Structure formats: structure tokens, C-alpha cells
Amino acid sequence: MTALDSDDLAAPATIEEFRERLAAISEGLPRRLRQCADHIAANIDRIAVSTVAELAAGADVPPSALMRFCQILGYSGFSEMQKLFRDAYSPGFPDYSTRLQNLKDGGTGTPSALLGEFIEAGRLSLEALAKSADEAALAQAVDLLSAADTIHVIGLRRAFPVAAYLAYVFDKMAVPAMLHEGTGKLDHRHALRPGDAVLAITFAPYSEETIALAQDARARGLPVVALTDRITSPLARASDAILTVPEVDFGAFRSLSATLALAIALAVAVGSVRG
Amino acid sequence: MTALDSDDLAAPATIEEFRERLAAISEGLPRRLRQCADHIAANIDRIAVSTVAELAAGADVPPSALMRFCQILGYSGFSEMQKLFRDAYSPGFPDYSTRLQNLKDGGTGTPSALLGEFIEAGRLSLEALAKSADEAALAQAVDLLSAADTIHVIGLRRAFPVAAYLAYVFDKMAVPAMLHEGTGKLDHRHALRPGDAVLAITFAPYSEETIALAQDARARGLPVVALTDRITSPLARASDAILTVPEVDFGAFRSLSATLALAIALAVAVGSVRG
DNA sequence: GTAAAAATGGAATAAATATTCCAAAACGCT
DNA sequence: AGCGTTTTGGAATATTTATTCCATTTTTAC
Structure with missing residues (x-):
């Protein structure tokens, strides 16, 4: 019994489950696999549009390590995992300004609206600093x-x-x-x-x-x-x-x-x- | 001179340009290519996560027709076109690592240059927060x-x-x-x-x-x-x-x-x- | 109706990508 | 230190995916 096969439950079927599983297992993972978990966690929204090689390079591990990681999560391989993210890939192009608008439009007073305002305030401050x-x-x-x-x-x-x-x-x-x-x-x-x-x-x-x-x-x-x-x-x-x-x-x-x-x-x- | 090579301008480099080009050419296209244009236009946000075969099936044309279509748009092939959409999904990140490198190397830089880097880092962080x-x-x-x-x-x-x-x-x-x-x-x-x-x-x-x-x-x-x-x-x-x-x-x-x-x-x- | 031009489909090929496997390295335990 | 176990890297392979090519069909012009 090793860290690798200790978790052969069903693979996460939703992104929410995926996040939970990720958080749950990453604790007791050996070094390379930990790097995979961290990089994946930080780039969850890029899984749909990346290749094994790209993600592996980002995590600074060989491709085979990333494959192993996908399998630990319960998938047969990277492709199966990626499918989850490709199917869920609905948001058009969350370019910064539209997303910011969404955050603000959440109705005044909601936490998201506030966050949008503070982000904008911060951005304006930085720009002003650059100039002055x-x-x-x-x-x-x-x-x-x-x-x-x-x-x-x-x-x-x-x-x-x-x-x-x-x-x-x-x-x-x-x-x-x-x-x-x-x-x-x-x-x-x-x-x-x-x-x-x-x-x-x-x-x-x-x-x-x-x-x-x-x-x-x-x-x-x-x-x-x-x-x-x-x-x-x-x-x-x-x-x-x-x-x-x-x-x-x-x-x-x-x-x-x-x-x-x-x-x-x-x-x-x-x-x-x-x- | 045919409809196929009438438009060998440079390929669209932004999604906005892509939309314009699509609208401009789809008028005078033969049947199968027209189907491609229509289906692509209707599923523009799925290009990043689809394969040639999938898109072709959706448009109800053979893969080769879709390849031709990409080339008419000015790209060398489907992959080049897809790259536009994959990169566009997270704008700002491509040069992020370069900036990071600059910051690390920039210990020798003037205080003002350092300030510029930190301002930029802050700005990027805020944008990423707005997105995520x-x-x-x-x-x-x-x-x-x-x-x-x-x-x-x-x-x-x-x-x-x-x-x-x-x-x-x-x-x-x-x-x-x-x-x-x-x-x-x-x-x-x-x-x-x-x-x-x-x-x-x-x-x-x-x-x-x-x-x-x-x-x-x-x-x-x-x-x-x-x-x-x-x-x-x-x-x-x-x-x-x-x-x-x-x-x-x-x-x-x-x-x-x-x-x-x-x-x-x-x-x-x-x-x-x-x- | 016929010939030239254009468009098409699908099979063949090339390229990219995922996946497996195993020898070597690192680790943990006594 | 020595032995069994776990982890790792990379080369070899399998699979998927993109791309080209050309014989065939359709369209167009006369």
C-alpha cells in the first residue's frame, strides 16, 4: 500500500469535486506529485486548453509525473481528466474588463460588487502611481x-x-x-x-x-x-x-x-x- | 482565381479581427465552406477545446473541408487558428513569466525600474483576481x-x-x-x-x-x-x-x-x- | 450538352500528444 | 551500512489528431 494507490475511489465528476479531492490528497503527496497538485491548483482554468507537456513544464516535472498524478486522482489518464474541464468550459472569454463588470453588477452591496470596486480602486491607484x-x-x-x-x-x-x-x-x-x-x-x-x-x-x-x-x-x-x-x-x-x-x-x-x-x-x- | 484563394491576407491575430474576417468572407462561400463558417461562428467559444473532427462533425462536413476553411481564413491550419483561442483565454499570462524573470534579474536596476515592476506585478495580480x-x-x-x-x-x-x-x-x-x-x-x-x-x-x-x-x-x-x-x-x-x-x-x-x-x-x- | 474550373470526400500520411514501462535513484527502516 | 519499498525520469510505444493529396463530383459558362 503506497501513497499512490491509497485513493482509488471514483474520479471526481465535477469541478467542485475535483477541487475537494485535490485539497484532500495533496497533503500526503511526495515531492514531484505535490508540485503537480500545486501547479494544477493554481492553473485549474488552463487545464482545458493545455497539453500534458505544457502543464508538466509549468509544474517543473516530467510528463510522466503528471500522468501519474492524473491516475492518483482516479482518472484513467490525462485525457479523461481534461474532458471534465473541456465539457465544463462554458465561459466565453472572461477578459478582465467584462469579468470586472460582472463582479460589480452583482448588485450594490453584495460582496462581489464590493470586491469589484476595490479591485478597480487598486488598479487606479497603481496607474496613478506609475504616472506620478x-x-x-x-x-x-x-x-x-x-x-x-x-x-x-x-x-x-x-x-x-x-x-x-x-x-x-x-x-x-x-x-x-x-x-x-x-x-x-x-x-x-x-x-x-x-x-x-x-x-x-x-x-x-x-x-x-x-x-x-x-x-x-x-x-x-x-x-x-x-x-x-x-x-x-x-x-x-x-x-x-x-x-x-x-x-x-x-x-x-x-x-x-x-x-x-x-x-x-x-x-x-x-x-x-x-x- | 477562385473563392478559395481570393483572401490570402494575413491571418486574424485577435478574436475581434477573427469575427470581422468571418463576417466578411462568409457571404460568397460555396456550400460546405459556408457550413463551416456558420458552425464556427455559432461555436466560437468552443474552438479552444475542440478537435478538427468534432467541429467538422458539428458543421456536418468532412474534416478536410474544415481544414480548407482554416486556410482560407489565412492560417496555416487548424492548430494555428486554435492557438489564437487558447492563448486568448488567459491574456496577460504569456509575458508574466518573463516579467517575473526581469524582476529577479533586476536587482541591478534603478529604484524607479523596480517600482515599475512592482506596479506591474500588482496590476496583474488584481486582474487575475478579477478573473478568478x-x-x-x-x-x-x-x-x-x-x-x-x-x-x-x-x-x-x-x-x-x-x-x-x-x-x-x-x-x-x-x-x-x-x-x-x-x-x-x-x-x-x-x-x-x-x-x-x-x-x-x-x-x-x-x-x-x-x-x-x-x-x-x-x-x-x-x-x-x-x-x-x-x-x-x-x-x-x-x-x-x-x-x-x-x-x-x-x-x-x-x-x-x-x-x-x-x-x-x-x-x-x-x-x-x-x- | 459539353468542357473547363471549382469544390468535395475520403483515404493516406505526417505530426503531435498521451501513455506505459522499466532501470535508476531516493527513501525508510533495522 | 544494507535491504526492501517507494518514487522518479526518460525513452519507447500507442493513440489520437491534424494535414495533405487526388480521384470524383458538382457547378459554371458557353
């Missing part, structure tokens, strides 16, 4: 942060996710960084040492703690990089480099797509200069 | 979370920014929610009470703490909603609703645009159901 990005400011920000000993990242409330992600990326790239959280009303201001730099993130309504930390750092002669929403932000006068992000709000909530894109680009650039 | 979003799963997730007393949000490492943002949004909407952080190896598992629900977020490589919390909740009969990268995720079997996000990650660098869009949509939908 200030290369000089970005380059300067990279210079300042690359030269620093430790980078102090601060962002609270809605800027906190961005700060947290920056801290994560810096950590992964082995860049010394410290995430300042507002917990317990401690501002950890003593952690700022000569040679360090501050990366402050805040959006309207601006968080006082963030501004205070930036000003404090500035007063001690440390460089401050600001990631904010407009150049008239209170952070502007306390910063040596100011990066602005045009984020589109939908309702009361901001998508953060553009902010994160800019943040990662900044972090990776700093990481590669240092590395 | 599972409306049923989303609706179910909203139901489960709306009915809960307290929503426990957990996401660590790179999923932490998403969890943090969800916690922020829930808080703003006055939805009782608790953000579980892994700090101090405390898992706060005792905080799970009957009537609560868990919203777990994790991406490969999956964080054990997150999975453990989800399993624990499930074992106690609490509903679990998963936000993850593929349905083969280890979270899948511990979840009552599973939302997947097509976000490609480059080592430590994941754009999160699509993930955040989905997360906010979920949170806002839950908030509005609760009133």
Missing part, C-alpha cells in the same frame, strides 16, 4: 536609507500594515530595521542612535505619534524619509525625502495597493544597495 | 463571519500586514475582532469562545501557528475562513470557506495588492451585514 512617481525623491530616499545603520520604521493605524510589511522585507533582506509600534504609549525614542534613519508613514488624518517621532529624529540630525499622501502633509517639513502616493479611497477605506508597491520597491532597492 | 474570484466562497465567508460573536484574525510573517489591516478595518466598523500575534509564543487559544469565528491568513511557506490555530478552532466546532494562495494549502482541510488569491511571490516580495483588495472587500461586506 518622483524618481528623484525615490533615489534620494534609497540613498539615505542605504547609508543608515538601523532603519526605524513607524506607521500607525491604517499605515501600520505598510510599516509591518516593510519591517518584514527588511528582515528578509538582512537589513537592520526596527518596527515602532505605538503599544503602551511607549515611543521607543531612545532607540534612535546617531547613524540611524527613520522611515515614517502616515496618511490623513495624520497620526501624531508618527509625526512626533519624525520631528524628534530630525532634531537629532537623523535623516527622515516620509511616505505620505501629499506634499503638504505635516511630515513634509520634518523630512529629507518625501514620497507621495496617490491612493484612491473607496468608501472610508483605502486600498493600499500603490502604497505597498512603492514601499516594496523602496525596501528592495535599499536591500540591493546594501547587499 | 470565487463568488460563492466569498459569499459563504461573509455569512460565516457575520454570524460570529468575535472574529479572530490570524496571519503571521508576510500575511501579518493583511491581518493587521483587517483588524483595523473591523475596528473602524465596530465589528468585534481580535488580532492574534505570535509574540511571546502565546497563542491566545483560550480566547476562542463558542460562537466565535476564525479568519486565518497564510501563504507558502505556511506558518505552523496559523494552521494550528485554525485546526484548534475547527476541532471546537468554530467556523474557519481561510485566505490563502491555493486550494492545496494546508489550511484547506481545516476551513469552512476558502478564499484563494492569485498572487505570485518573488521570494520575500509579494505585492499583496490582490490579497488586500479581497481582504477589504470581505471585511466591509461583513461590516455592512452586521450593520
Whole structure:
């Protein structure tokens, strides 16, 4: 009895069943077959129009591994499995804009409609960022942060996710960084040492703690990089480099797509200069 | 000069062009070829998943007639024509891997170039989300979370920014929610009470703490909603609703645009159901 | 009605694709 | 480390599918 023949039940006859089976078995699969499961799962909508060789290449396994995988799922082979997806292949061409329209048309207030709105908001933000990005400011920000000993990242409330992600990326790239959280009303201001730099993130309504930390750092002669929403932000006068992000709000909530894109680009650039 | 070689222009390169060409030529075609044109026109969305023999049978002509028809349209044969429809099914993906490669190689690029790549990655992720979003799963997730007393949000490492943002949004909407952080190896598992629900977020490589919390909740009969990268995720079997996000990650660098869009949509939908 | 041109069907062939099989490698167990 | 078991890669084969070719039929023009 092996992992391969432990599941010789009937083959899934619907796509829903297929998904379930996939999720159920992929747990205890050996390496190559696991790759098949993952790639298939991630490209379920391409099975109908792909060949064994194409899918195998995508999963980075030999074709025979993919054949085995189909058989573990209960099919006689790839063709039988593919038939399920070819028969079910009804949707015309879900090109992005029509599908997005569908998501929105689901009636206002439904989750799908909301999702459509947020996707669109994110897309618009990214496009606006592409147009408005200030290369000089970005380059300067990279210079300042690359030269620093430790980078102090601060962002609270809605800027906190961005700060947290920056801290994560810096950590992964082995860049010394410290995430300042507002917990317990401690501002950890003593952690700022000569040679360090501050990366402050805040959006309207601006968080006082963030501004205070930036000003404090500035007063001690440390460089401050600001990631904010407009150049008239209170952070502007306390910063040596100011990066602005045009984020589109939908309702009361901001998508953060553009902010994160800019943040990662900044972090990776700093990481590669240092590395 | 015959009807067959009267139109040896370049083959249509887009589906739009294809439709136009079809309409333009079908007028003056002999009987069998006319049948081909009619059947193709009526089944344009099945070209990608059909064989010559199948389409020919549908049009009630021999395969050779259909081959001729493809050639009249300007293609070298059926396969070339079919390729148009197979590729068109997932536009944007062809050059996706090239972009990914650029991003990996681009460590030497300028910060602005990096920013451009991340913007593009975010944009593609959002488009993919628009195409692949599972409306049923989303609706179910909203139901489960709306009915809960307290929503426990957990996401660590790179999923932490998403969890943090969800916690922020829930808080703003006055939805009782608790953000579980892994700090101090405390898992706060005792905080799970009957009537609560868990919203777990994790991406490969999956964080054990997150999975453990989800399993624990499930074992106690609490509903679990998963936000993850593929349905083969280890979270899948511990979840009552599973939302997947097509976000490609480059080592430590994941754009999160699509993930955040989905997360906010979920949170806002839950908030509005609760009133 | 006849001859030339066009269109057609089906059999033959070529190409692509799926599938099997087995030797070699990796793994797990004592 | 040594042995039996599981997993793997790739070459060999089988099958399906696309494509060409040409003899035959149909159409057209006079």
C-alpha cells in the first residue's frame, strides 16, 4: 500500500469535486506529485486548453509525473481528466474588463460588487502611481536609507500594515530595521542612535505619534524619509525625502495597493544597495 | 482565381479581427465552406477545446473541408487558428513569466525600474483576481463571519500586514475582532469562545501557528475562513470557506495588492451585514 | 450538352500528444 | 551500512489528431 494507490475511489465528476479531492490528497503527496497538485491548483482554468507537456513544464516535472498524478486522482489518464474541464468550459472569454463588470453588477452591496470596486480602486491607484512617481525623491530616499545603520520604521493605524510589511522585507533582506509600534504609549525614542534613519508613514488624518517621532529624529540630525499622501502633509517639513502616493479611497477605506508597491520597491532597492 | 484563394491576407491575430474576417468572407462561400463558417461562428467559444473532427462533425462536413476553411481564413491550419483561442483565454499570462524573470534579474536596476515592476506585478495580480474570484466562497465567508460573536484574525510573517489591516478595518466598523500575534509564543487559544469565528491568513511557506490555530478552532466546532494562495494549502482541510488569491511571490516580495483588495472587500461586506 | 474550373470526400500520411514501462535513484527502516 | 519499498525520469510505444493529396463530383459558362 503506497501513497499512490491509497485513493482509488471514483474520479471526481465535477469541478467542485475535483477541487475537494485535490485539497484532500495533496497533503500526503511526495515531492514531484505535490508540485503537480500545486501547479494544477493554481492553473485549474488552463487545464482545458493545455497539453500534458505544457502543464508538466509549468509544474517543473516530467510528463510522466503528471500522468501519474492524473491516475492518483482516479482518472484513467490525462485525457479523461481534461474532458471534465473541456465539457465544463462554458465561459466565453472572461477578459478582465467584462469579468470586472460582472463582479460589480452583482448588485450594490453584495460582496462581489464590493470586491469589484476595490479591485478597480487598486488598479487606479497603481496607474496613478506609475504616472506620478518622483524618481528623484525615490533615489534620494534609497540613498539615505542605504547609508543608515538601523532603519526605524513607524506607521500607525491604517499605515501600520505598510510599516509591518516593510519591517518584514527588511528582515528578509538582512537589513537592520526596527518596527515602532505605538503599544503602551511607549515611543521607543531612545532607540534612535546617531547613524540611524527613520522611515515614517502616515496618511490623513495624520497620526501624531508618527509625526512626533519624525520631528524628534530630525532634531537629532537623523535623516527622515516620509511616505505620505501629499506634499503638504505635516511630515513634509520634518523630512529629507518625501514620497507621495496617490491612493484612491473607496468608501472610508483605502486600498493600499500603490502604497505597498512603492514601499516594496523602496525596501528592495535599499536591500540591493546594501547587499 | 477562385473563392478559395481570393483572401490570402494575413491571418486574424485577435478574436475581434477573427469575427470581422468571418463576417466578411462568409457571404460568397460555396456550400460546405459556408457550413463551416456558420458552425464556427455559432461555436466560437468552443474552438479552444475542440478537435478538427468534432467541429467538422458539428458543421456536418468532412474534416478536410474544415481544414480548407482554416486556410482560407489565412492560417496555416487548424492548430494555428486554435492557438489564437487558447492563448486568448488567459491574456496577460504569456509575458508574466518573463516579467517575473526581469524582476529577479533586476536587482541591478534603478529604484524607479523596480517600482515599475512592482506596479506591474500588482496590476496583474488584481486582474487575475478579477478573473478568478470565487463568488460563492466569498459569499459563504461573509455569512460565516457575520454570524460570529468575535472574529479572530490570524496571519503571521508576510500575511501579518493583511491581518493587521483587517483588524483595523473591523475596528473602524465596530465589528468585534481580535488580532492574534505570535509574540511571546502565546497563542491566545483560550480566547476562542463558542460562537466565535476564525479568519486565518497564510501563504507558502505556511506558518505552523496559523494552521494550528485554525485546526484548534475547527476541532471546537468554530467556523474557519481561510485566505490563502491555493486550494492545496494546508489550511484547506481545516476551513469552512476558502478564499484563494492569485498572487505570485518573488521570494520575500509579494505585492499583496490582490490579497488586500479581497481582504477589504470581505471585511466591509461583513461590516455592512452586521450593520 | 459539353468542357473547363471549382469544390468535395475520403483515404493516406505526417505530426503531435498521451501513455506505459522499466532501470535508476531516493527513501525508510533495522 | 544494507535491504526492501517507494518514487522518479526518460525513452519507447500507442493513440489520437491534424494535414495533405487526388480521384470524383458538382457547378459554371458557353
